[in-house]
Amino acid sequence: MATLQASDLTLAYDKVTIVDELSLDIPTGQVSIVVGANGCGKSTLLRALSRLLKPAGGQVLLDGADIHSKPAKEVAKTLGLLPQSPTAPDGITARELISRGRYPHQGLFKRFSAEDEAAVNRAMELTGTTELADRSVDELSGGQRQRVWIAMALAQETDLLLLDEPTTFLDVAHQLEVLDVVSELNRSRGITVVIVLHDLNLAARYADYLVALRHGKIYAAGHPNDVVTEKTVKDVFGMPSRVIPDPVGGTPLVLPIGRHRVLRTEQVLATKGIYRSEASARDTAAKQAASVKEAAEAAAQLDPQAMRPAHEHVPTLAFDTTVVKSEQLAPSFRRLTVSGEDLEYFGTNSHPLDMRIKLLLPPAGGTALTDEIASMRPEALTSPAEQQGWYKRWLSIDPDTRGYMRTYTVRAFREAGHRDNIGATAELDIDFVMHGDIVDGQLQGGPATEFGDRAKVGDQLLLLGPNKTLNDSTYGGIEFRRGEATRVVLAGDETAAPAICAILEELPSNVTGHALIEVPETTDILGASTRSGVSVQWLTRGSHEHGELLQAALRQVVAIPAAGVVHTNAEPEDIDVDADILWETGQANTAPFYAWIAGEAGTVKEMRRYLVRDAGVDRKQVAFMGYWRRGKTEN
């Protein structure tokens, strides 16, 4: 079998470099597909691989020898190319066109031989064009015409077949028709195939080896499962997306995310571990709740002085974890994935909305593992008495020694053995929001921002979270409790975005309303999936004041009723944003409307005041929480 390689290949048109020092080994006997944005150089690369373009640097090696050192006709016997838009001469029949593929095998005086005839017949049979042989190519459908062209390239009888966007201008059925023929050829004849393709999902489905090009360089190459990730799509196509397993092919499936679009794909929810059948979820939840209750009762009857492992009786445990992945989701969002043996005891036996944990951020040069915290590790021996008042004692320690505690939303929790896990133990995803200023190339902000910005794989992270044996879905303290409400408003800034996304994923389909999320830049727009009717609106702040757009949007979606229609509430009790923690859970048991506001304390306070005082929403229907305060490093 012929081999094809590019080594340090530089390609340029009129001194404009299109492909830059690219090296690529085409896997022999496989289907390789090259994807990339328009103008990334993928077609140019294919032209060079097929000897149509002379490289400005480096070389293309066909069977180990420079392709340009071989005569064109020799190359054409080993390597066939179907260009992007070949032209069929007027009135030519399919058989005549396919016969022209025999050109490299014919001499000047050699007539069309029986061997040529046999090759043409084989090519037609393989592409299913035998019955089209006598038809004029002009009158064929797009898919049929493309199959005829592939047959022409096949009649060349080469080991390698290169196709430049063979599915352009075809409808989806014809695209599949063409790709099926090609993959069939690969499987039945072992032909090495290289295809340049626009459609990422089809590429993922048909490729054995996927090459993603960006700006003339290989961004990623390998099996589609490794190459097609949300990050790759974002970086290569500049498009936010969600990648899920293709329910048909099992390959990655890219769901593009528009600005104001809501994805309602159940598969999206399924991959996040969200139960599609609510009844079965309720059953398991009920069973677990019972066992948790039992465990809690047992814990309460323990001798206060008895030393027992913390996981048996301490509801909130300290988990020692290691950062296993740090991923920049968007300029202002970084996702840390942490993992550790301790996480075996982590959880609430359910999927509470907005499950919170406390991160213990170490002081400069120190460790956050104080005695109080150490006694809360799952396996640590401790007594109920020892745990009494630990928080007060911890608070009294100098922050420079103990570090800081910050509240974070768990973006995703995957138990040990989950398909997406990096390591063997359970994993947590935590999204950090980078709000601060760049000083000397380093982000200066709150301790959490700085920690998130600088965290590397391998770093240690202590966190406080629910003990699986003693907690159920009521864990968290501050949750989203919409009760009977079917109309909701979720509003928040980038710090609230992870929580809002988590809530959206949980909302059932009968809920409508608005989700307003203010983020610094367009590129910070994350994927939000929901099967509810809540419309998600991402607001990009740009040069506006923090919270300005958010408040304006809130005023639009919750209008002030006409005078006299409702009695608006009096001024809500004033809250000192510096002294009080701005956390209040609305208790909307029967009211049809529920609002959930989070983010910067000042903005939250303003929005709450608007809803309660101006729009007349009952205070109990408005849950609000300040995650951070502008101009303060402490919260």
Add this chain to the structure above:
Amino acid sequence: MEATTMAQPTSTGDADVPAKPPAAAQSGTTLAARRRSRVRRTALWMVVALVLAIAAYLFWGRDRLPAAEVFQVLGGEKVPGTSFIIMSDRLPRIAVGMLAGAGLGISGALFQRWLGNPLASPDVIGVGYGASAAAVFAMIIRGYTDWKLNAFSLAGGLLVAALIYWLSAAGKRTGSRLILAGLAIGAMLQALIQYLLTQAQVNTASDVMHWLTGSLASSNWENALLLLVSLGAIGILLLPLVLRQLKMLELGEDAAAALGLHVGWARALLVFVAVAMGALPIAVTGPMAFVAFLAGPITAALTRGPINILLAGLTGATLVTIANFFAANLFADLSLPVGVITGAFGAPFLIWILVRANSTGSGA
């Protein structure tokens, strides 16, 4: 038609093959076979029309000669008066006319097939004007009348072809750009010809004017031999190769290159052959309007298939011979240059092509 094929299995369609055995594809009823037989039939009718036009010109028309005497002359006997008319005037005219028509027909058809556009014939894209201008220059300024005139004409045609080719950014799909560049160059060259005419002596200018309309009046055996040898050499040595390569080139340059064709050389050779086939006759007869343009599309219309290059050559020969008969006999007291007739018939055809190209979306 499309719906029935769509219903068939898309990948291999094995199940359907027995219903429509491949043997049927090879029987004599296939489209390709029908087309081949149409080409043969058309060629036959063209030859018949050609013979009739030659016979009519020799035996019939104004200044009718006694048929017996014509036969005697053709038989090799010498008949005073008739011999001179036949041997020194009518036969050389027919010979030059046929050769020129064939050359122009092949030239036009090559360009038209290559660029996939009927408008791309050398008389439309300015190559004809290049040959004309060079010939006019050679006649007026240098006073050439022999083979050097042909050489000048050929050089002029090639030069303009190269210029147009360069202007339209060779290598890409250049069809319509090449035609537009050719039209512009053609207009410039017409101005050059007008200028050269003002520089000429009155009687030279009059000859040149007559030549410029395309005329067989100056035909003699020497001219005919020159054309036969030059066109024949190109036709036998280079044309078979060009025809073979044209089949690849018309698939698009990338596809051709992928099939192992050296596109640059193939293109250059094609342009050379096409220009030579058109420019050599022009040096002898002057630019006979529309012959190169008409021959290809007429054969395509008659065979209801793609342009057949050799058949286009035959059609060109027949066209000129018929036009020659009409030029000599249309008016009782006036012998027109043959270019007047081809021009008069060609112009409506050009309009028809343009209208048709507009409605189908192809063309320039």
